[in-house]
Amino acid sequence: MRKIRRFVALLFLALGVAAGGLLNADDRGDHELARQALERGQVLPLRTVLDKIEREYQGQVLKVEFEEDDGRFFYEIRLLQKDGRMAKLEVDAADGRVLKVKRK
Template sequence: MNLSRRVGVLLSGCALALALAVGPGSGAAGESDHERARQALEAGKVLPLGAVLDIVEREFPGQVVKVEFEEEDDEFIYEIRVLQSGGGILKLEIDARDGTVISAKGRDIKFKSRD
């Protein structure tokens, strides 16, 4: 992994950690979101961000510019945006449990594995 990629991943990881720590707002709701994410990781319900970024790097070359972690109905999803070499943004939804690509949307790609 080159230096600029490492810096981008580090910054994205820091942004994710900050987002998880702060949550969508201040107070108990944000703390609750962070706690659920931490517990899911510790319980082995989700892959660590680094493992997911390795999958993204192999399958979708480019610079990761944004990472979000979401939980809906006991499903955990990493939403990742990748800046591609041609300047387009690729929006990915990755199943946080196993790294499966749920959907990929971008200039030259539209893919959705489930509704």
């Protein structure tokens, strides 16, 4: 049940649904960009990427950001790993490849 609730919350964030007005105007713009990129087939669905990340990095996703740089799309994902360390991953949104990992 927790996974379903987390998925729904992240889906709201990824698709730009302003649940209860929690997203500011800038967030809505970023999420609208993510929704449009998904509709055009330029990026993988967030759930697909999160399934891969959770399997490979064994952690709980805490935050997801969607970014665009020079026409390329990225998911920035922060997760708390089982060993208690925080990991920040930069993931290519087009193919799900992890491009960069920073751990604290």
